[in-house]
Amino acid sequence: MNRPLVITDCDEVLMHMVVPFAEWVDAEHGVLFRIEDASFAGALKRKECGTPLEASEVWPLLDAFFRKEMGRQYPIAGALTAMAAIGAQADIVVLTNVGPEHQAARVEQLALHDFHAPVIGSRGGKGEPVRRLIEEYKPSVAVFIDDLPGHHTSVAQEAPDVWRLHLVGEPAIADKIAPARHAHARIDDWTEARDWILARLAENIPAPSPALAEKD
Template structure:
């Protein structure tokens, strides 16, 4: 019988990202990172004048960080211990929106922390790649973990039978991010998250179909 499947994001779920990213853009680019609204772009402001960066300026910074500075990242407390426990019961795939060009760097980054799992560097909504993983693994039950509400909506649309856990492991931003209405639970602590995930795996019951509005 096939094993359960856990599909997890990396940044702010397994590894801290915004804090090391903020430290880097401040020190190297004269940019201050402040989460003040739902827009990542608006959170990046020039230190000298306070004006937000143009949208076209944001991706080169993110690309530069993931290309050269991923070693600045460090694990979310409890994440890797939880993954070890979960991995005894389920297959784990890391689905991360760093793009295919940074996929190997992400594999290497996680390996430095003795975490080894298949990694998919994707782009855009995660519903379609989650659907493909479900068709590939054919698990009796699957859990999806991500910090971004938009991905929970995407997965809810493409793979509604997958349990969805909204997890934001960075305290600096967790309180500023509303719980996704498309997730089945919002938990920002790995001890509690591990208990919730293990319960779903033990039950081996797919997520209920969404009720019509």
């Protein structure tokens, strides 16, 4: 029988992102990032006048951060210790929406913290890449971890047998993001999350499929 598989996001699950990003755009670009939720829409404003940045200005800042400033990121409390325990029981793949162009840098970033796992830099909904991973690994059981509710809906549609854990490891935004409707659990503490994941691996049964009438 093949090993279990855990597919995890990185930003706000394994590594802090919005706080280091906010500090960087403030110091280097004169831009304030008001952390109200996980969306960047309308959250970036010029310090001098308070004018929101245009959508066309946001991605270049994110791209520059991931190209040059990933060293500012630091691990979520307990995340990498939990991953070490989980890795003894399962294969781990990091599925991150930084895009293919930043995939190698993400591998290097995590390796600096002694975390070594395959990394996939994707774009858009994560349901399809999760389904492809399930087809590739053929795991005995699989768990998906992400901070964004929409990805849980996407995975529920494309790979409904995968257990889905909604985890927001950044305290600055955790209380601003409602639990994902299509996740099986919402846990923001990595000690508790580790125990929940290990329990799913030990049970070794497919996840129950939720109704998908409502989308996040």
